[in-house]
Amino acid sequence: MARSARAQEEIRRFLDTGAVQVAELDLDGDEAVLRPGPGSPPVTHGEVFALVRRGGRPVGTLLGRVPEGADPKAVLADRARAECGPAVLGGPGEPPFTTVVVATRERAGQLARALDSLLAQDHPRFEIVVVDNAPLTDETRELVERKYAERVRYVCEPVPGLAAAHNAGLDAVRGEVVAFTDDDVVADPRWLTELTAPFAADAGLGCSTGLILPARLTTPAQVLLESHGGFAKGFTPRTYDPARPPGDEPLFPFTAGRFGSGANMAFRTAVLRSVGGFDPATGAGTAARGGDDLYGFVRVLSQGHRLHYTPYALVWHHHRETWRDLETQAYGYGAGLTAYLTAVLVNRPALLPAFLARLPRGLAHARTLTAVRETDAADGTGTGTGTGTPGDHDQRTHPWPRRLSRLQRRGMVYGPVGYLRARYALRAAVRENTAQRAKTAQGTKTAQRENTAQGAR
16 A cells, blocks of 8 residues: 555544543442543443442453443443452551652643642642743743642742753652652542552662553544553552562563653652652653653662552543644654663663663564554455554554554654753753853842942942
């Protein structure tokens, strides 16, 4: 098929993707409670992506079709009891004092939604810091001061980039543990307790990550992204220990994307500070496009600290909505992956031999990660190799259009260049901010001298 015709076919299939309802189903013995996902309307007939809980804790997801006229709760509960895991015994334990850092830029509406969910956490002792990254307006500061002044601290970071913003938040942290999330999430009320309690139980734990599920699946782009695996890493808790590298992870610790994502992560504050925080030349908002969270995971692991993934710490993420958004995201994923690897090797050259030893397998993994996968098509253009649906978490059998595959691979090629460009831009920004602060300080001193002289006269 000619390239243009293939592209047209991909777009047609994309536009034919229907919306999927998002719901939560809580099972308690023979009882079941069905409720819509955050911001979603009540569940009705049609396709439903449901998070299944037992005793309030997430144990799985399912994708089911509710026939017209049927009771959605009964249909989904029958499926869930047959397919999803058992109840999880025991509570999360007592969590340490925690600071939550939320970096944002010119998205006050989304930020307010996220902050409302964070202030509803059941964690016994925590604080929230909002970092306003390279703001163009006063909208974020005014929101925090007007609506959250006594409950949220405001920090302004003029240097653009998510990692720079996270580092500014890290400087302001008072808690033993620092948790990071994004301004486009809704946090489950138990999120912070579940994410941070493992630090109290394991003195060698340096980092924890949690479960990320879609808040809505209303557009083809949102459905395709979640069918590609989304941000979720499954429903089995797992601890990664550098003293005992996992046998099923031959690229450990360089496949950092398997550990979690930046919208749902926490670090022991002293550990993150000891490795220098995040590399400010990585992350969204820089030429590197991403990779700041992956950099943090690898740096902590390479210092000998453990990392724990828990599916019980849940945030609902508002996925991007358009095909153009997906193109940007695919390119950014590829760029962020190789940018963070470049950052790790630049900042920790001692890891180079281990990286080179894993490079052949790493290249094979990259090919698999970005492989084109098409669903069966009535006109015979599909390969029949992908049947992915929302809920196929961390799998590589789902559809992934050729256009997005190419962009992801181009991003991987660009990543090291983007990182070096970001380092250069960062140095220039720091120089400019230093000069501006010096100019402001000089102006203040001049004004003070003039006021003193006038007073003497």
